[in-house]
Amino acid sequence: MSPLNIEKGSSKHSAYDLRDPHAERLERHTLAIIVDNESGVLARVIGLFSARGYNIDSLTVAEVDHEGHRSRITIVTTGTAQVIIQIKAQLERMVSTHEVHDLTTEGPSVERELALFKVAGKGEPRIEALRLAEIFRANVVDSTLESFVFEMTGTPEKVDAFAELMRPLGLREVARTGVAALSRGQ
Amino acid sequence: MTGQMTGARMVIEALKEQGVEVVFGYPGGAVLPIYDELFQQNEIRHILVRHEQGAVHAAEGYARSTGKPGVVLVTSGPGATNAVTGIVDALMDSIPLVVLTGQVPTFMVGSDAFQEADTVGITRPCTKMNWLVKDTDKLAETIHQAFHVAASGRPGPVLVDIPKDVQFATGAYVEKPQARTSHYRPQVKGDRARIEELAALIETAERPVFYTGGGVINSGPEASRLLRELVAATGIPITSTLMGLGAYPASGREWIGMLGMHGTYEANWAMHDCDLMINIGARFDDRITGRINAFSPGSKKAHIDIDPSSINKVIHADVPIIGDVSDVLADLLEIWSARGRKVNRPALERWWSQIDEWRAVDCLAYKPGTGIIRPQHALARLEALTKEMDRYITTEVGQHQMWAAQYLGFEDPNRWMTSGGLGTMGYGLPASVGVQVAHPEALVINVAGEASWLMNMQEMGTAVQYRLPIKQFILNNERLGMVRQWQELLHGERYSHSWSEALPDFVKLAEAFGCKGIRCDSEEDLDDAIREMLAYDGPVIFDCLVEKHENCFPMIPSGNAHNDMILGEAETQGVIGAKGAVLV
Ligand SMILES: Cc1cc2nc3c(=O)[nH]c(=O)nc-3n(C[C@H](O)[C@H](O)[C@H](O)COP(=O)(O)OP(=O)(O)OC[C@H]3O[C@@H](n4cnc5c(N)ncnc54)[C@H](O)[C@@H]3O)c2cc1C
Ligand SMILES: Cc1ncc(C[n+]2csc(CCOP(=O)(O)OP(=O)(O)O)c2C)c(N)n1
Numbered sequence: 001m002s003p004l005n006i007e008k009g010s011s012k013h014s015a016y017d018l019r020d021p022h023a024e025r026l027e028r029h030t031l032a033i034i035v036d037n038e039s040g041v042l043a044r045v046i047g048l049f050s051a052r053g054y055n056i057d058s059l060t061v062a063e064v065d066h067e068g069h070r071s072r073i074t075i076v077t078t079g080t081a082q083v084i085i086q087i088k089a090q091l092e093r094m095v096s097t098h099e100v101h102d103l104t105t106e107g108p109s110v111e112r113e114l115a116l117f118k119v120a121g122k123g124e125p126r127i128e129a130l131r132l133a134e135i136f137r138a139n140v141v142d143s144t145l146e147s148f149v150f151e152m153t154g155t156p157e158k159v160d161a162f163a164e165l166m167r168p169l170g171l172r173e174v175a176r177t178g179v180a181a182l183s184r185g186q
Numbered sequence: 187m188t189g190q191m192t193g194a195r196m197v198i199e200a201l202k203e204q205g206v207e208v209v210f211g212y213p214g215g216a217v218l219p220i221y222d223e224l225f226q227q228n229e230i231r232h233i234l235v236r237h238e239q240g241a242v243h244a245a246e247g248y249a250r251s252t253g254k255p256g257v258v259l260v261t262s263g264p265g266a267t268n269a270v271t272g273i274v275d276a277l278m279d280s281i282p283l284v285v286l287t288g289q290v291p292t293f294m295v296g297s298d299a300f301q302e303a304d305t306v307g308i309t310r311p312c313t314k315m316n317w318l319v320k321d322t323d324k325l326a327e328t329i330h331q332a333f334h335v336a337a338s339g340r341p342g343p344v345l346v347d348i349p350k351d352v353q354f355a356t357g358a359y360v361e362k363p364q365a366r367t368s369h370y371r372p373q374v375k376g377d378r379a380r381i382e383e384l385a386a387l388i389e390t391a392e393r394p395v396f397y398t399g400g401g402v403i404n405s406g407p408e409a410s411r412l413l414r415e416l417v418a419a420t421g422i423p424i425t426s427t428l429m430g431l432g433a434y435p436a437s438g439r440e441w442i443g444m445l446g447m448h449g450t451y452e453a454n455w456a457m458h459d460c461d462l463m464i465n466i467g468a469r470f471d472d473r474i475t476g477r478i479n480a481f482s483p484g485s486k487k488a489h490i491d492i493d494p495s496s497i498n499k500v501i502h503a504d505v506p507i508i509g510d511v512s513d514v515l516a517d518l519l520e521i522w523s524a525r526g527r528k529v530n531r532p533a534l535e536r537w538w539s540q541i542d543e544w545r546a547v548d549c550l551a552y553k554p555g556t557g558i559i560r561p562q563h564a565l566a567r568l569e570a571l572t573k574e575m576d577r578y579i580t581t582e583v584g585q586h587q588m589w590a591a592q593y594l595g596f597e598d599p600n601r602w603m604t605s606g607g608l609g610t611m612g613y614g615l616p617a618s619v620g621v622q623v624a625h626p627e628a629l630v631i632n633v634a635g636e637a638s639w640l641m642n643m644q645e646m647g648t649a650v651q652y653r654l655p656i657k658q659f660i661l662n663n664e665r666l667g668m669v670r671q672w673q674e675l676l677h678g679e680r681y682s683h684s685w686s687e688a689l690p691d692f693v694k695l696a697e698a699f700g701c702k703g704i705r706c707d708s709e710e711d712l713d714d715a716i717r718e719m720l721a722y723d724g725p726v727i728f729d730c731l732v733e734k735h736e737n738c739f740p741m742i743p744s745g746n747a748h749n750d751m752i753l754g755e756a757e758t759q760g761v762i763g764a765k766g767a768v769l770v
Contacts, residue, residue, distance in 0.1 A: 036368070039318070040306060047311050082498065089495035095315040095335050095370050 024080040028057070029104040030111060030181045031088065036096040037063050037071040044094060045073060054079060054087050058113075058156070060178040070098065076156075076179050101183070108184040114177045115159045120147040121170030129169040136162050147172075188361060193322040193353040194219035197286065200329040202229055203362045206257050208248065208623055209233070210241040214261025215301060216288025219353035233623055233652060236644035238265050240616035242272020242343075243642070246281045247620030250603045251578055253406055255282040255336045256620065262288045263301030266347075267308065271610060273343045274312040278607025279429060280404055282341035284332050285313075291351035292320050305347045314342035320349065322357030330365035339372030340493040341404055372492060376509030376517060384464070384488045384505050385522040391462035392533035393540075394422045397445065397474075400429030400606070401467015401491060403599045405511035409433070410599045412515035413466065419519070420529050423541055425453035427468050429606045432596035442541060443550075446473045447742050448588040451549035451751065452541050454740075457482050458748035459540075465489040467511045470500040471607070472769075480747030490514050549740045549753055550592055555709045561586060561661045561732040564712065565593035565633070568659060571716050576628045577601065578621045582614040582638030584668040585738040586661040590633040612641030615658060619645055622654040629657070629720065636662040636729075637686045646699040649725040657719050658727045663734045664689060671737045692729035699727075707731035744769040 035041045042061055049056050058076040063069075077087060084102070091100045103109040117138070119129045126148075133140065133150050136158070142149035152162060156179060163174055191199070197220050201209065208231045213221045224232050235241040238260045245256025260269050266287045276283045290299040306318045315335045319325050328346055336344045388394060396417060402409045410433045417424050417440050424434050425445040434441060443450030445457055457463065457474075463485045468474070470489075475481045481501065489496075489503035490511060497506045507514055552562040579594060580603040581587040587604060596602050603621060605613035618632040632639075639660055649656050666684040673681050696703025702722050706715035706729070719726045742751045 040310060040316070043307070044310055051311055086495060086499055089493075089497070089499075093340075093372075093493060093495050095368065098369060 024082075026078050027081060027084060027104075028076065028078045029084050029102055030109065030179060031075045031077065031091070032099075032101040032103055032181060033073040033075065033091055033097060034064075034099040035071050035073060035094075036098070037069045038096060041071065041096045042073065044096065045075075045091070048090055048094070049075075049077075049087075052086075052090065054083065058178040060180055074179055074181050103181050103183055106183060109181055110184060111155055111179050111181040112153050113156050113159050113179050114151070114153045115162075116141070116175045117150045117152070117163065117166055117171060118147060118173040119150065119166050119170050120172050122146055125169045129166060132162070132165050132169075138162065188359055190356050191359055192219065192223075192356050193325050193348065194223045196322070196326045196357070196359050197329065197348070197353070198223045198227060198230065199359060200326045200362075201257065204330070204333045205254075206230055209257045209259050210235055210244045210248070210620065211259030212238050212241055212261065212265060214263075214265050214288065216262035216265075216290060216350050217259060217286075217348075217353075219350065220259065220286070220288070220348075231623075232259075233619070233648065235616065235619070236647050237642065238268035239272050239612065240619070240642050240645045240648065242269050242276065242283065242285065243610075243613050243616035244620030244623070244645075244648075245283050246272065246276050246279075246613075247580060247603050247617030248624045249281050249283060249620075250403075250617075251600050251621045252624045253600060255284050255333060255341075258283060258285040260285070260287055261301070262290055262305065263303045266303055266305040270308060270312065271608075273309055273345065275605055275608040275610045275613060276343040277312050277314070279605065280341050280400060281343065282336040283343040284329070284336050285309075285343060285345040286329075287345060287347045288353070289318065289347045289349040292349045293351065295349065305345070309345050312343070313345045316345040316347065318347045318349075319352055322352050322355040325352060325357065327360040327365045330360070330362050331367050334367040335370055338370065340496075373508055374492070374510035374513045376490065376507040376514040378517065378521070380505055380507045381514060381517050381521055384507065385518060385525055387462050387486060387488065387505065388420060388422070388464075388522060389525070389528040390530055392530055393456075393460045393537045394420075394462040394464065394534075395456045395460040396422055396424040396464050396466060397426075397457065397468055398424060398430045398433055398466045399427040399468025402430050402433035402511050403467075405467065405492075407599060409467075409510075409512040409515060412512055412519060414438070416515060416519055419527060420522075421534055422464075422529070423456055423538070425449070425456065427471065427474060427606070428591055428604060430468065431591060431602045432599045435597040436595035437597060442545070444591050446471075447476070448592065448738055448740065449742075450592075451547045451740055451753065452544035454742065454748040454751055455544045456541055460485045463487045465491070465503075466515070467491060469496045472500075475500060476742050476750075477745050477747050480750075482748070547753070557709055559707065559709050559712060559730060559732045561589050561663070561736055562593055563709065564659075564661060564730050564732060565589050567712050568631070568633075568716060569594050571713065571720065572629060572631070575720075576625075578603070578618075578625060578628055578630045580604065580614045580617040580621060580630070580632045582632070582634040582641075583609045583611045584635040584638055584666070585663075585671065585736070586633055586635045586667070588738045589661070594633075611635075611638035613638075615639060615642050615656075616645045616648075618656040618658070619648050619654055622649070622656050623652070626654075630655075631657045631659050634658055634660045635667060636660050636664065636689060636692075637666045640686075640690075643695075646696075646701060646725065646727070650700045653724065655722075655724050655726075658725070659719070659730065660692065660728060661730050661732050662689070662692070663732050663736070665734055667736075668738070670735075674737065675743065692727050696727040699725075701725040701727065703727045703729065705729040705731070
């Protein structure tokens with residue numbers, strides 16, 4: 001009998017699906033999930049993603065309707081088209097779920113993230129950091145003689161870009177909230 | 187009942203209101219208040235099992251054979267963790283269960299208290315929903331909601347964790363009609379346009395096949411009735427998964443046997459060659475599909491399922507229909523009838539003659555006996571001697587399970603209880619306890635392998651205590667037969683730890699439990715021995731010594747296509763390739 005020769009790319013979605021998952025294009029989707037604000041709901045959502053091997057690129061959650069006891073979970077995920085459909089179906093069938101919206105496919109939407117950056121330095125780099133912050137419309141929310149904390153909102157790409165620019169200028173720490181998203185229009 | 191009462195009393199009242207007749211359980215410190223209430227009433231029967239896993243499987247057997255949710259009551263910590271295997275089993279096989287667990291008092295939760303376990307945390311991934319109830323006022327409502335969730339849509343297990351102080355405290359009872367059963371209302375009516383599309387496909391298909399599954403059983407007896415009507419009216423061949431056996435009668439004209447890894451030659455070829463596959467309540471499990479990219483390459487696939495996540499999960503559906511089987515079949519029959527009840531008769535006739543050719547291979551034929559009992563023969567005789575009876579079958583997991591599926595005929599739904607998705611050895615004996623509790627007058631047989639049976643054999647004590655005349659039909663090959671078979675085919679006949687060594691004397695074991703033991707090791711005596719088992723009014727352990735090296739065929743080796751199956755010993759050399767070997 002030949003030795004076991006497991007092919008690269010054996011998919012985790014079916015024991016028998018030995019197709020190369022990289023052959024299929026990965027898509028990035030932003031999902032908004034309205035759930036009952038009960039204990040354990042977030043754990044259920046996260047557990048679903050880890051148990052089924054789905055990706056979470058970003059996750060935010062907060063109560064959005066105190067009276068109705070509802071929370072909104074925003075998840076940014078990547079996967080093949082089939083996996084994205086499966087993720088939605090899995091989320092929809094959860095007992096605590098009220099609605100699942102795929103903001104990426106349901107028409108135009110806005111995405112924002114809030115980030116805080118601590119940048120330390122003196123002299124020219126410090127001045128450069130401040131200058132760039134202005135261009136990016138980041139606010140200074142704390143400052144010492146040798147450091148700033150900038151606050152910025154924007155798309156994840158904008159946050160990434162700013163972080164890249166700050167890195168050589170003395171970036172010490174970044175805190176990001178993750179994506180919040182809404183569909184445009186009414 | 188309304189008004190103020192203790193949490194423990196509420197549990198009993200809520201169960202009564204839900205029509206619960208029997209609870210399978212095991213007491214302990216954290217549920218003593220509930221046990222105290224059980225003691226003071228006579229409406230709900232409690233069956234004391236011998237291990238919490240047994241309680242859950244018994245409740246599964248009860249649920250599957252009655253269509254009602256099974257109820258389990260166990261204590262905190264080890265009581266709850268012992269129940270976990272059964273809960274996962276029920277999740278995989280879509281069995282409705284309500285599991286009630288005791289918990290340490292709320293003010294001790296999180297302190298590593300005695301017998302504390304994070305029960306809702308542990309069971310979150312293996313329940314459809316679970317709740318930790320911290321407030322007695324919410325207890326009754328939560329239990330009502332638990333029943334609603336367990337039984338609606340795709341059924342499954344739910345769990346309610348009840349701290350001991352919540353059981354002692356007094357609160358307001360909420361009656362069932364007043365309970366908010368959440369917004370959880372799965373769609374049961376299928377999209378008519380899609381059903382219309384399916385009806386049109388049925389009219390023209392040249393090689394159609396019905397591929398039915400556990401969803402037909404889940405949907406209730408009406409679904410089976412409609413399925414039979416549809417099959418009879420169209421004359422389309424029908425196969426079923428392991429989980430769907432009995433929805434369509436094995437004696438039915440259009441029945442072509444079970445499909446899948448150990449399914450019949452004709453069923454698997456029909457699936458491979460069909461041009462229209464109509465999946466009714468089945469989930470394209472990997473035991474069915476084999477190699478995905480070789481799965482029924484030339485067919486259009488319709489898929490009727492109540493769970494949207496089942497559709498397009500594994501196999502792309504050309505005609506997806508989300509809904510309950512009975513609702514969708516009723517609409518399909520109506521629409522197809524309104525369109526003139528047409529099928530492509532000449533093509534169907536050609537299709538049937540092709541299927542008859544496959545049938546002629548007689549894939550379930552086995553070598554005649556040499557005095558030593560062949561397991562297939564033991565089941566064929568069991569079938570012959572019991573098929574007219576009011577019979578329920580449970581199984582353990584392994585070769586015997588597959589042989590039971592192949593050689594016993596199921597004429598009605600809810601008569602066949604087996605662990606399909608999880609494949610839990612140790613399921614069958616406790617499940618037979620649960621079935622017999624639900625159907626005290628019926629003949630309940632657990633077809634077992636000796637290794638599986640030993641996993642929960644303590645439940646014989648339960649059977650004896652409650653005078654449940656369950657029959658344990660053990661096909662004893664002194665091997666972990668299914669493992670041995672794979673080692674033979676896949677691992678160069680290196681039989682690593684697949685012996686059942688140091689087996690007990692099953693007859694003496696039966697005596698020790700206070701029931702009857704029968705041993706049979708010759709074909710000649712088999713019928714009489716089976717008759718003796720059937721005649722005995724009480725639980726029986728039947729030790730049927732069978733051929734030790736028999737393999738279960740037909741078999742589609744892992745990673746192969748449907749039309750690439752092996753029928754018998756001669757064909758087993760090098761059948762599983764390197765790709766297939768990594769699969770289970
Ligand atoms: C050793 C071993 C070997 C096995 N070999 C085989 C084999 O050869 N062949 C075989 O068939 N199986 C075999 N099995 C069983 C297999 O693992 C699966 O459990 C089984 O095939 C799944 O059956 P199913 O597709 O009917 O799905 P189920 O698990 O019964 O799922 C039911 C489906 O119906 C849906 N549904 C539920 N209720 C409704 C409703 N009211 N209306 C509409 N849809 C509904 C559900 O959403 C789900 O998709 C084997 C198991 C073991 C342990
Ligand atoms: C709890 C559990 N452990 C291990 C397995 C793996 N397994 C599947 S079949 C089998 C052998 C079963 O032997 P037996 O009950 O004697 O039945 P046979 O196959 O011989 O008919 C084993 C070990 C399992 N399915 N369940």
